[in-house]
Amino acid sequence: MGYSPTLRGTSVIVAGAGLAGLTAARELQRRGARVTVVEARDRLGGRVWTRREGFAEGQHAEAGGDMIDPDQEAIRRLAKDLGLTLSPILRGGFAFARQAARAPVVTRASEAGGLWAELAQAAEPWVRTHRLNERRWDGPIARQLAEQSVADWLDSIGANRQLRARLNGMRGFFLADPEHLSLLALVDQLSTESSALDHFYRIEGGNDRLATALAGTLHQPVQLKTMVRAVAAHRGKVRVTLRGRDGQSHMIADAVVLALPATMVRRLAFTPPLPPPQHQAFQDLQYGSATKTLLQFDRRFWRRAGNPLAYGTDLPIGAIWDGNEEQRGRSGILALLAGGSASRDTKQLLTQGGAEAVVRWLKWLGATKALLRASCRISWEDDPLVRGGYAVFQAGYDPEQRAWLSRPHGRILFAGEHTSLRWQGYMNGAVESGLRVAEEVTVLLAKAHRPSPGVAR
Template identity: 50%
Template sequence: MSMRPVSVIVVGAGLAGLSAAVRLSKSGLRVTVFDARGRVGGRVWTVRDTFASGQYAEAGAEFIDDAHTEIRQLVKEFGLTLSPVVRRGFSFALFERSGGTARVLSGDGAWKAIAEAAAPLVREYEAAQYRWNCVAVRDIAACSVAQWLNNIRADKTLRAIVRSLRGFFLADPEELSLLMLIDQLASDSPGRQAMFRIEGGNDRLPHKMAGELGEAVHLDSEVVAVEQDRASVRVSIQDHTGRRSVARGDYLVLALPASTLRAIRIRPALPREQAKAIASLKYGRVTKALLQFDRRFWNSNARGRAYGTDSPVGAIWDANEGSAGQPGILTLMAGGRGSGTLRRILSHRRTQGIRARLEWLHPADAQLMRSRVITWENDPWACGGYAVFTPEFDPTLREQLGRRHRRILFAGEHISTRWQGYMNGAVETGFRAAAEVKQLMSRVSYRGQ
C-alpha cells in the first residue's frame, strides 16, 4: 500500500516562502502556497508598467551582495543573471540643514568615522561573541543611536553621517537601537561588497520559483487563523470576496513579516516569549520615489552615482544604469521620519520640490517624464520596509522570532541573524525552514509514527 505524501502549507509567496516551497517540492513533498497579495514576490517588486522606453525599477528589495550565497545559488539554479551595479559604492552627501550645497564624503571615509567612534563598543560586542542575550549587549541594545551620539559628544559631521543612514536602517537615530549599528560595524561596512541586481528585474526570481510550483500557488488568499494538533495543521483562508475555506497539511511554514503575522490567530497560542518577540518587533518606515528623467544628469557627476544623504529625500542612486536609451531612472529612498517628509514634498511641491532637493546634482534642464511612489508602511501586507530593532526590543527575545512551534515553522528576513533586512536573509531562512520540516519528518520516521 502506497503511503500518502507528506503535505506542507506555506503562507507567504515572497522570497522566504517560495524558497522553502521550492526546496520542499524538490524533496518530493506536496506543497501548497497561499498569499494575500494578487502577485508573488512580497517586498520584491519590479515596476514595469510606469516608465517609457521599456525601462523598469525596483519598488522594493534591490541589492544582492557578493556574500549573499543563498540567493546567488537560487539565481543560478533558475538560469538568471546578475548585473553589477553601483560599482563605485555609496558616497555620503551632507547638507547644512536645508541648504542646497552638498559636502560629499567617500563611503569608506564616512564609515571609518563611525567605526572609530564606536570602536570600544564593537570590541565589547566581539568579546560577547556577538550574542544578544548577555548583560553587556543588553545595555548596548537599550541605548538609542541618538543617545550614544550625545554621550560621546559627537560633532556635527558625525551626526550628519549617522542620520544619512536612515535610508539603510529605515529608522532615525532616535528610534534605532545602538546594537543594530554595532552589529553592522562588527560584520562589515555596507557598500564594501560588490552589488548586483537580477538582470531584467529582481522579481524574475520569485516569478520563476512560482512558475515551477505551478498551481500549488494560490494568490488573493489571506490566512486568518491557524490551528494544530499532534497530527496536523489547519489553516483558515479568506479570499478577496470574503469567502472562507480550510486547508489541511502535516506541517506549516509561516513566511510572513512579524508586522502581519501577529494578526493571525494561532491555536494553541505561541509560547509567551515568542509571542512577545513578534508583537514588539517594529518595521521601518520607507518611501521609494522612482523618477524617470529624459536624461541621466547624475552621470555627469564624477563623484559617483549613489549616495546616502541627511536630506529629506534620503538615499539616492541610479535605478537602471544598465538600461539602454537616453532616459534614466533615479531612485530616492527615504527611511524613518524622512518617509513622511518625502511624501509631503512630492504631494505639495511636486516636481519643483524634488528639483530643489536635487540641485546639487546639477539637473539643469532635465525633464521629469514619469514617476512612481511606493510607501511600504502603507502596504497592508508588509506594514513597513524591513525589521528595525528599537531600544525597547528585548535582545534576548531575538532567537524566539524563528523558533519552531510544534508543527509550525517560521521564515523571513527578520529571523536571519546575519542577513536581516536583505533578500538573502529571506532565502536563507526559507531554506532553513525547509530543512527543519525534513528533520521533523526524519524524527517521525525514526519513531515509527
C-alpha cells in the same frame, strides 16, 4: 544537486510568496513534499516589486529590494541556479551628501569609506565588547547596548556634526532615526565582516524575475488573493484557515511555514496560543517607515565622468542612486529611499508639491537640465500586508526576544527577513531563512515518519 525525497508523502502549506516563502516552497518540493503556497496579494514577490508601468522606453526600477551585495552568496547562487543574470551596478559604491546652507556637501566614496572608518573607530569599544560576547543577543552586554539609542550614544561621546549627519543618513539603511535605533543594531552591523561595498548587483530584467522563476518551479501554482487568518494544531497535523475569493476555507497539512512579516504573524489566531514570550516577540517588533520614489528623466543628468552613481544623504528625500544603469535608453531612473522620519518628509513634499517638489532637492545633481517623464512612489508603512519596510530593532527592544521570531511552534514554522541573524533586512536574509526553514521541516517531518527504535518493521 540531487535531493533524497525524504518528505515524500508529506504535505506543507507555505504562507507568503515573498522570497522566503518561495525559496522554502521550492526546497520542500525538491525533498518530495506536496507544497501549497498561499499569498494574500494578487502578485508574487512581496517586498520585491519591480515597477514597469508608466516608464518610457520599456525601462523598469525596483520599488522594494534592489541591491544585492557581493558577499550575499545564497541569493547569488539561487539566481544562477534559476538561470538568471546578475548585472553589476553602482561601481564605486555610495558617496555621502550632507545638507548645508546652499547646496549639499558631497564626500566622495573613498572619503565616505573614511567616514565609515571614523564611525567604526568611535564605536570600537562597544564593537570589541559585542564581539567578546560573540555577537549574542542575550545577556547583560546585549541588554545594555539595546537600552541605548544611537542618539544617546552620539551625545555620550560628544560626536561632531559630520558623524551625526552620517548617522542621520543611515535612515535609508536602518529605516530608523538615531533617536529610535538601538545602539545594539548599529554595533552589530559594525561587528560583521563585510567585503568592501564598492559594487552591487541586481537581476537583469527585474528582481521580480527571481520570484517568478521560483514560482515557476512549483508543481502547484501559487494561490493568490488568499489570506491566512488562523493556524491550529489538529490531530498531529495543522489546520489553516484561509480567506480567499470564494470566502473562508480550511486546509490541513503536516506542517505550515509562515513566511510573513511579523506585523502579519501577530494578527493571526494560534491554537494552542504561542508561548507568551514568542507572542510578545511578534507584538513588539517594529518595522521602519520607508518611502521609495522612482523618478524617470529624459536624460541621465547624474552621470558625469567621475561622479558617483549613489549617495547616502541626510536630506528629506533620503538616499539617492541610479535605479537602472544596466538598462538601455536615453532616459534613466533615479531611485530615492527615505527611511524613518525622512519617509514622512518625502510624503509631505509629494503631497504639497508633487514629484517636482522632490526634484527640486536634486538641483545640486543637475536635475534642472532634465525633464521629468514619469514618477512613482511607494510608502511601505502604508502597505497593509507589511506595514513598514523591514524590521527595526528600536532602543529598548528586548534582544532576547529575537531568538523567538524563528522558533517553531510545534508544526508551525517561521521564515522571513526578520528571522535572519546575519542578513536581516535583506533579500538574502529572506532566501537564507527559506533554506533554513525547509531544513527544519525536513528534520521535523522525516523524524516523525521514521519508525522509532524498538518498533518492529
